[in-house]
Amino acid sequence: MNDTVFALWVYLARSPLLWLTATILVYCLCDRISAALNRTPLANPVLMSMVLVGLLVRGTATPYATYFDGAQFIHFLLGPATVALGIPLYQHRTLVLRALLPMTCALLAGSLTALMSAVLIARALGASPMIVASIAPKSVTAAVAMGISQRLGGDAGLTAVLVILTGILGAIVVTPLMNALRIADTRARGFAAGLAAHGIGTARAFQVDPLAGTFAGIAMGLNALLTAVILPLLL
């Protein structure tokens, strides 16, 4: 009997279906929890799902490559989702065009702050050049950040992880931080979330307000663009 169960597990654990199903169901559970807690920032659905799925993968001694075989179908949707950010951008285009000057200033200031502070702090605390290069593009959306990191001699896999951790942290702190700084402008709050915390910050902004989400999406796109251009010049 045990042998049959084991054989079945060996079969299922290798099929993409198992980990695709697990990822979606764990996320549904965590999203429910987040909704039940009134979307309180600390109950971040990405963080909770990542921990739970990570424990499942570790607990079953599944190689990450096997997990990713199934999860890649979800990962693939990051591209189309980025394209779909064009829809709220189109719908709010007059508001966006009116905010062109504040956006440009905030983009330059924020983008430089994000990468300079990360590089200087990591260096000051004795991180190796490989770690510094991996940390520098941490505020940029994962696919772009990995490309930048690799070009600078960083570890693309480590960068992906740091990007996600940055996104989660940004999504958790943005609301209380903006309240503490008394910044009430929805556009400014959203733009900051997208610039510092890319897609995860954008997801958080959409949870709070569609206009904030729109500005977050623009900030994410613009910061990816600007960082890709200036970071190789700075490091």
Added chain:
Amino acid sequence: MLLSLGLILLCQLAGEAIAHGTGTSVPGPVIGMVLCVLLLLARDRIGRFAPAELRDGTFEQTGRTVLSHLSLLFIPAGVGVVQRLDVLAGNALPIAVAVAVSTVLSLAVTAAVFSFVARRIR
């Protein structure tokens, strides 16, 4: 619904083609985002000649569906943390401080500059 999905993928495909063709560092999906806006502006221009699915709100609805679970899409990459636990543990201090301080700082600077300039020009 299907045509909308196809058009979103087409925007991304064209974006990737432009990105690779020109060797720019702008990511393909971000170019695709711009193409998506241009597509909607073009739709407004051609009015009733546009396919029904583009005019009846289906396209917008499809985009909203894709975006409503944006958080889900980051989990596969995030689970990759299981592969890097040793590097993270070995460099815990510089990584934790750099990520935490830099993230809070860039959020604050971005929002402060945005709202300062926005108040000035009004």
